[in-house]
Amino acid sequence: MILNIISILFFTAILYFSSSPLVFYLLNGLSICLILLGLFFFLGTSIGVIRFPDFYTRMHAAGKGDTLSSILILFGIALFVLNTGTLSIGLVLVCIKILLIINFIFIGSPTATHAIMDAGYGTEVKHWTNDSEGIKKKK
Amino acid sequence: MIWQFDILLLTLVVVCGFVSLWIKDLMGAVIVFGAYSFLMCLVWTGMGAVDVAFTEAAVGAGVSTIFFIATVFHTSRTIRYNKWDLSTKFFSSIICILMGFFLMVAIGDFPAWGDALSPVNNNVAKYYLENSMEETKVPNVVTSVLADYRAFDTMFETGVVFVASLVIFTLLLQSDGRKKLMKSAFQKVSFLNVSESLIIRKACGLMVPFMQLFALYVVVHGHYSPGGGFQGGVILGASLILLSMAYDIKKVFARFHMKFMIKSLAVGVLIFAGIGLICLILGGNFLDYSALSKLFPSMGSIKSRYNAMLWVEVGVALTVMSGMFAIYTSLSSNGKFEEGL
Amino acid sequence: MFEYLITNYNYMVVVFLMMMGLWAMIAKKNLVKKCIGLVIFQTGIILFYISMGAKNNSTIPIIDPKYGEAAINYANPLTQILMLTAIVVGVATLGVGLMLVQRIYKEYGSINEDRILEKFK
Incomplete structure (x- = not known):
């Protein structure tokens, strides 16, 4: 929570004190890299949700990958917003709003996954074991 | 408005709506319907209607899904099938196809999608856009x-x-x-x-x-x-x-x-x-x-x-x-x- | 033909959504499915209004000095406010519908239309 605020302040300070085009390209490249990494993790999440055999493993894939990839994409977008046009207080404000969204996803998404898992455990959804039907079909 | 993006989203919307009507488990149908509402929210952002998208994300996808889940929780979750009732299905299909046919015929008379000079965008709406800032000092x-x-x-x-x-x-x-x-x-x-x-x-x-x-x-x-x-x-x-x-x-x-x-x-x-x-x-x-x-x-x-x-x-x-x-x-x-x- | 498809695609989707909603409301026997059909019909109508108000090469209807004051640069606000209130009213009326479903289940023990009619006799 504090870490991403500090990092955004760090990037703001870099932009504020240096006006060389190298910083501009560096930040743009960083944001593109973060967004692409987030999209890659989203792809992994969706493959995991489709391919995993039972409810619990699917929720595991969805919860972990979803949280990480949304955080990466939003951080990339925050850097991108910081980098558009001249630096002003409004842009930093937009950045801080995006950071707040990151924090709430960081708290909310694992909790929602936990709640769904808990509900599944409460209603006795069956576990996947080695001799379940999914394996048998493949053989 | 980017028409390629909108066409993709609108096709997904139709697919989601169809699935939510077709699926047998009522809880699953309700969850798919929540996804349908989120897609609708994206469509409206694409068409420049941010306030409507905001409302849809809060109301359509959030609250109305909860209302549906509450109702499914207190009634039954499975659909009971009765004997194949051909007459009702046949009758309703004929009505829907007739309605769809007449509406499709009428489509050609509407202004093109995204036409800024159509009558809808030019009478009172133009007045609001041009005079709202002077008369009320409200940018939105x-x-x-x-x-x-x-x-x-x-x-x-x-x-x-x-x-x-x-x-x-x-x-x-x-x-x-x-x-x-x-x-x-x-x-x-x-x-x-x-x-x-x-x-x-x-x-x-x-x-x-x-x-x-x-x-x-x-x-x-x-x-x-x-x-x-x-x-x-x-x-x-x-x-x-x-x-x-x-x-x-x-x-x-x-x-x-x-x-x-x-x-x-x-x-x-x-x-x-x-x-x-x-x-x-x-x-x-x-x-x-x-x-x-x-x-x-x-x-x-x-x-x-x-x-x-x-x-x-x-x-x-x-x-x-x-x-x-x-x-x-x-x-x-x-x-x-x-x-x- | 392709041009016609692009410039009228939104109306086609509206017609499909309305057909789906109407079919669900008439043919489906389950009352919750009927409610879902009702909301799909409603979204079709909302889509009709919003897509009528969309303009090519325009931005959201918040006046910004960057985009000037010409009305052609902003999307139509009028259709948007009509539909904004329609969504909120729609969820309130949906609540009334679902309340009736719960009442019917409490009274007749089923939300299947044929079963209710049997018990009603």
Whole structure:
């Protein structure tokens, strides 16, 4: 929570004190890299949700990958917003709003996954074991 | 408007709607319907209707899905199949195909998608866009049209929310439920029946204050950014719904009595209509806010319109918040007000 | 033909959504499915209004000095506010519908239309 605020302040300070085009390209490249990494993790999440055999493993894939990839994409977008046009207080404000969204996803998404898992455990959804039907079909 | 993106989204919307009607498990159908609402929200952002998208994300995807889940929870989840009823299906298919055929024939007469010169975009809408900034000093034209130019419309729609939540509250309340309600909701409870997980409770306790703060920001900042009374009210209601899902309905009733909820439901409409009446008394038309400048001479007519809009939004937010919460408590506890989902 | 498809695609989707909603409301026997059909029909109508107000090369209807004051640069606010209130009113009326479903289940023990009619006789 504090870490991403500090990092955004760090990037703001870099932009504020240096006006060389190298910083501009560096930040743009960083944001593109973060967004692409987030999209890659989203792809992994969706493959995991489709391919995993039972409810619990699917929720595991969805919860972990979803949280990480949304955080990466939003951080990339925050850097991108910081980098558009001249630096002003409004842009930093937009950045801080995006950071707040990151924090709430960081708290909310694992909790929602936990709640769904808990509900599944409460209603006795069956576990996947080695001799379940999914394996048998493949053989 | 990017037509490639919109065409992709609209196709996905049709697929989602079809799946939610076709799927056999009712809970699954409701969840797919939530996804349908989120896709609709994206479509509206693509078409430049950010306020509508905001409302749809809060209302369509959030609250109405909860209402559906509450109903499925209290009725049956599976669909009972009866013998193949050919005549009804055949008859309804013929009606739908006929309707679709006639509408498809009529499509050619409509203005093209995204045509800026069509009659819809040129008469009164053009007036609002060009004169709203001068007449009210509100940059968000949607807010100024909603709360000022067409406030009459909005007032009665707030009234519909008021009446609907009263109807749900009174019709679902059972005769023996009324006594229990007097015990549980209208008095402070001393014990809490908490059985949920500790993680959920702590996380919700952390989130709810920030949600309410954000909702107040949305209400107050509606003049400059997407948002306003309806969206902020729904988010406030959703924060109370989250609290009552994480803990218990009684926990929320201990903070906000049902009596208080119904009062604030009425007070919201009263604020809206009352401002209109004050305008009438001061010699203007009903809901003509520029007449308020006689009451406060320091404000000009523009400034008084600007400020009256804020109060109208606060009234709308009060009504919508307590309306959503009253509907949720009635539906999720099946009229007993003892425990929710 | 391709041009016609692009410039009228939104109306086609509206017609499809309305057909789906109407079919669900008439043919489906389950009352919750009927409610879903009702909301799909409603979204079709909302889509009709919003897509009428969309303009090519325009931005959201918040006046910004960057985009000037010409009305052609902003999307149509009028259709948006009509539909914004329609969504909120729609969820309130949906609540009334679902309340009736719960009442019917309490009274007749089923949300299947044929079963209810049998018990009604």
